[in-house]
Amino acid sequence: ASVRPEDFIGIHFFSPVDKMMLVEIILGEKTGQAAIAKSLDYILKIKKTPIVVNDSRGFYTSRCFSTFLMEGMAMLEEGYAPALIDNIGRMTGMPRGPLEMHDDVALDLSYKIAKQTALDLGDKFVPAEGADIVAKMVEGGRFGRKNGMGFYDYASKPKTIWPGLAELAPTTKGIDGPEEPGAFAQIDEMKTRLLYRQAVEVARCWEEGVIDDPREADLGAILGWGFAPWTGGPITLIDQTGLSKFVETCDRLTATYGDRFKVPQLLRDMAAKGETFYGNFEGAQKVAA
Structure with missing residues (x-):
């Protein structure tokens, strides 16, 4: 709809804006170099770190981050206890567990994103894990940390698991005690x-x-959604x-x-050739030089 598509660009901040250092620049189909340069200058002047990505539903960061929440919901549906899921989430090196983060x-x-995505995708829409649980919680007035009621109750200090969650997602699975040989294998899984x-x-x-630079992919993951910093980022992890x-x-x-x-x-092809993301990138740099 823009009459100047070369000047159209997306600038995605992260919440809370005063604390989060990453800013994601999203290119339109015809975004020009001048718009990119001005956006980078602006972000550097406000002392934040930019990455540049192409458009996608959820962009790069929100799209990938949401999978952490969804896998936590999958575990909840499978019958794992909420506290166990969040404790193991923190054990990965993530700043918070998936249910805690979902509340945040x-x-x-x-819930609103899921409804809009269903409208946009039509028959191609696939509901996220735990969507029914989230819908029932929202319809019951539980919106998360912002209104003090989500997977956790925030009126008490420290926060406590909402007792009603046991009715929506009964706990049927657990981790064997430390003396059991399978305990560590379950946690690692x-x-x-x-x-x-x-x-x-x-x-x-x-x-x-959507992304084409392993450095920006890793940096965006660590600064944007807190992907386990010890790994160096998801590309380095792979x-x-x-x-x-x-x-x-x-x-x-x-x-x-x-x-x-x-x-x-792509990963199968790279594996068959013995390639790595950073190896390919460094090779491209040498050829360009």
């Missing part, structure tokens, strides 16, 4: 699911051309795990939990 983002926002679900979505963004091993693990997760862990063909 706001449940009613997730849940940690792997939470991290790999995000990394797979990052790889999909790469294949679709590279250092080894693409063949990462694909092998994702294939096992896909067979066990579903297509949400299905890797894009």
Whole structure:
């Protein structure tokens, strides 16, 4: 609709704006270099860190971050206790567990996004894990931390799990005691699911051309949504795990939990060639030089 499409650009801040250092610049189909340059200058002047991405539903950061919340909801639906899910979420190196983070983002926002996405995608729409649980909570007036009622009740200090959640998502699974040989394997499996679900979505963004610089992908993940900093970011996680091993693990997760862990063909091709994201990027830099 713009009469000057070369000047059209998206600038995505993160909440809370005063604390979050990342700003995501989203390009339109015809965005010109002058608009990009001015946006970068502006963001640097307000002392924040920019990354540049192409357009996608949820852009890059929100799209990938949402998978952390959804995998937490999948675990809740499977019967794992809310406190266990969040504790294991923190054990991955994420700043908060997926249910805590969902409360922070706001449940009613997730609910509204899902309704709009369903309208936009029509028959292609696939409901997110736990969508029914979130809908019932929102319809019951539980919007998250902002109104003091979400997966947690915030009136008490410290916050406590909302007792009514047990009716919507009964706890039927647990982790064996530390003396049981399977306990650590269960914990590692849940940690792997939470991290790999995000990394797979990052790889999909790469294949679709939403991102094309491994440094910006990693930086955006760590500064934008707190992706486990110890990993170096999702692209570094994939590279250092080894693409063949990462694909092998994702294939096992896909067979066990579903297509949400299905890797894009790009990763299979790179694994077959023994390539890495940073290796390819460094090679491209040398050729350009």
